Amino acid sequence: xxxxxxxxxxxxxxxxxxxxxxxxxxxxxxxxxxxxxxxxxxxxxxxxxxxxxxxxxxxxxxxxxxxxxxxxxxxxxxxxxxxxxxxxxxxxxxxxxxxxxxxxxxxxxxxxxxxxxxxxxxxxxxxxxxxxxxxxxxxxxxxxxxxxxxxxxxxxxxxxxxxxxxxxxxxxxxxxxxxxxxxxxxxxxxxxxxxxxxxxxxxxxxxxxxxxxxxxxxxxxxxxxxxxxxxxxxxxxxxxxxxxxxxx
Amino acid sequence: xxxxxxxxxxxxxxxxxxxxxxxxxxxxxxxxxxxxxxxxxxxxxxxxxxxxxxxxxxxxxxxxxxxxxxxxxxxxxxxxxxxxxxxxxxxxxxxxxxxxxxxxxxxxxxxxxxxxxxxxxxxxxxxxxxxxxxxxxxxxxxxxxxxxxxxxxxxxxxxxxxxxxxxxxxxxxxxxxxxxxxxxxxxxxxxxxxxxxxxxx
Numbered sequence: 001x002x003x004x005x006x007x008x009x010x011x012x013x014x015x016x017x018x019x020x021x022x023x024x025x026x027x028x029x030x031x032x033x034x035x036x037x038x039x040x041x042x043x044x045x046x047x048x049x050x051x052x053x054x055x056x057x058x059x060x061x062x063x064x065x066x067x068x069x070x071x072x073x074x075x076x077x078x079x080x081x082x083x084x085x086x087x088x089x090x091x092x093x094x095x096x097x098x099x100x101x102x103x104x105x106x107x108x109x110x111x112x113x114x115x116x117x118x119x120x121x122x123x124x125x126x127x128x129x130x131x132x133x134x135x136x137x138x139x140x141x142x143x144x145x146x147x148x149x150x151x152x153x154x155x156x157x158x159x160x161x162x163x164x165x166x167x168x169x170x171x172x173x174x175x176x177x178x179x180x181x182x183x184x185x186x187x188x189x190x191x192x193x194x195x196x197x198x199x200x201x202x203x204x205x206x207x208x209x210x211x212x213x214x215x216x217x218x219x220x221x222x223x224x225x226x227x228x229x230x231x232x233x234x235x236x237x238x239x240x241x242x243x244x245x246x247x248x
Numbered sequence: 249x250x251x252x253x254x255x256x257x258x259x260x261x262x263x264x265x266x267x268x269x270x271x272x273x274x275x276x277x278x279x280x281x282x283x284x285x286x287x288x289x290x291x292x293x294x295x296x297x298x299x300x301x302x303x304x305x306x307x308x309x310x311x312x313x314x315x316x317x318x319x320x321x322x323x324x325x326x327x328x329x330x331x332x333x334x335x336x337x338x339x340x341x342x343x344x345x346x347x348x349x350x351x352x353x354x355x356x357x358x359x360x361x362x363x364x365x366x367x368x369x370x371x372x373x374x375x376x377x378x379x380x381x382x383x384x385x386x387x388x389x390x391x392x393x394x395x396x397x398x399x400x401x402x403x404x405x406x407x408x409x410x411x412x413x414x415x416x417x418x419x420x421x422x423x424x425x426x427x428x429x430x431x432x433x434x435x436x437x438x439x440x441x442x443x444x445x446x447x448x449x
Contacts, residue, residue, distance in 0.1 A: 050315075195324060
C-alpha cells in the first residue's frame with residue numbers, strides 16, 4: 001500500500017488547479033424529494049441552488065421523429081463565490097472546488113462535513129469513488145509557441161524526428177494501478193490561453209476506484225490514498241520549469 | 249434497401265471535451281456551454297442548460313450573469329492577488345441587486361467581463377476602480393483623482409472604449425477618448441500617464 005504520510009506535500013503559491021473534484025457513487029437511488037431534502041441540509045454551507053439536467057434527444061430522420069427525454073436531473077449547490085460546489089444527483093454526490101484551491105485538508109474537511117450533515121453514514125453504500133484534478137499550466141509566451149510543452153511535462157508524445165514539434169497536441173493515457181486499487185486516466189492538451197502573454201496546456205488527472213471498502217473509515221482512507229497517488233502522478237509528470245511557474 | 253440509421257443525441261459532458269473515456273470518469277461541475285453539439289459517425293451529442301433560457305426571469309438572469317462571471321474568474325484566480333477577487337465580487341453583487349435593477353437593462357455580459365479580466369491581468373492595477381454597468385451589460389471602470397478621470401468600458405472581443413480627463417496645474421484641461429484593444433491600452437494611454445490613477449506610488 002502507498003504510505004499516505006510519507007512525503008511532505010508541495011504547496012505552491014499559485015497552484016495551477018482550475019478544478020478539483022471528488023465524486024461518490026452510491027448503490028441506491030435518491031428520489032427527487034430525497035434530493036431536495038439533502039439539498040436543504042447543506043443550504044447553510046451552499047446558499048445558492050440551481051437545478052441542472054441533461055436532456056437526451058433521439059432523432060429518427062427516417063421516421064421524421066424527435067423525442068426529448070430527461071436523462072437526469074440534479075441540484076447544484078454552491079457558495080456565494082461559486083468556488084465550492086456540491087452536485088446532488090440521484091446516485092452520485094460530487095464535490096467540486098474551483099480556483100483558488102487552498103489545500104487538500106480544507107477540501108477534504110468540507111467533504112467530511114457534508115457527509116456528516118447529509119448523514120450518508122451508515123445507511124448509504126458507496127460503490128465507487130473518484131477524484132479528478134484539472135490543471136492549466138500557463139507557459140510564458142516566447143513568440144514561438146511550437147513545441148513548448150515538452151519543457152514542462154515529462155509525459156508526452158514520441159514522434160519520429162522528421163516530424164516537426166507540435167503546435168497543438170492531445171494525449172490521453174489510461175492505466176491500472178497496483179498500490180492503490182484504482183485506474184487512472186491522464187489527459188493533456190494544448191488549450192486556449194486565458195492569461196495574456198501565455199500559452200496554455202492542460203493536465204487532467206482522473207482516478208477512479210471501482211471497488212470500495214464497505215466500512216466508511218476504510219473508504220475514507222482509500223480517498224486519502226487516491227489523493228496521495230494523484231500528487232505523486234502530478235509531481236512526476238511536471239518538470240522543475242513548470243514548478244517555477246506555480247511558485248512565482 | 250437498408251433503413252436509415254437512428255441518430256442518438258446523448259448528453260455531452262463538457263469536462264470530457266478532449267476524449268470520452270469508456271467506463272466513466274469523474275465529472276466536472278463546470279457549466280456546460282449554452283448548447284453544444286458533437287457530431288461523429290452515428291452519434292450526435294447535445295447539452296443544454298436546464299430549464300430552457302426562454303423561461304428565465306430577470307432575477308434568474310441576474311443570478312446567472314453573476315455565476316458566469318464568478319466561474320470565469322475562477323479560471324484566472326491563481327493569478328489574482330491581494331483580495332482582488334473578493335473586491336470585484338462585492339462590487340458585482342451590488343451592481344446586480346435585483347431590488348434596484350432598472351427595468352430593461354441587461355446584466356453583465358460575460359464577454360465584457362472576460363475583457364475586464366484580461367485588463368486586470370495585463371495592468372495589475374494597484375488601485376481598484378469603481379465599477380459600473382452600461383445599460384447593455386458592458387462593465388465600466390472608473391478611476392477618479394480630484395478633477396482627473398480615467399473611464400473604461402469593456403466590450404466583447406477585448407475591445408475597450410476609453411475616456412481620459414486630465415487637468416495638470418498651469419495647463420488647459422486635456423480630454424482624450426477612443427476605442428482600442430485591451431492589449432494596446434498601455435501604449436494608447438501612455439501619454440496620459442495612467443499610472444497616476446491606477447498605481448499607489
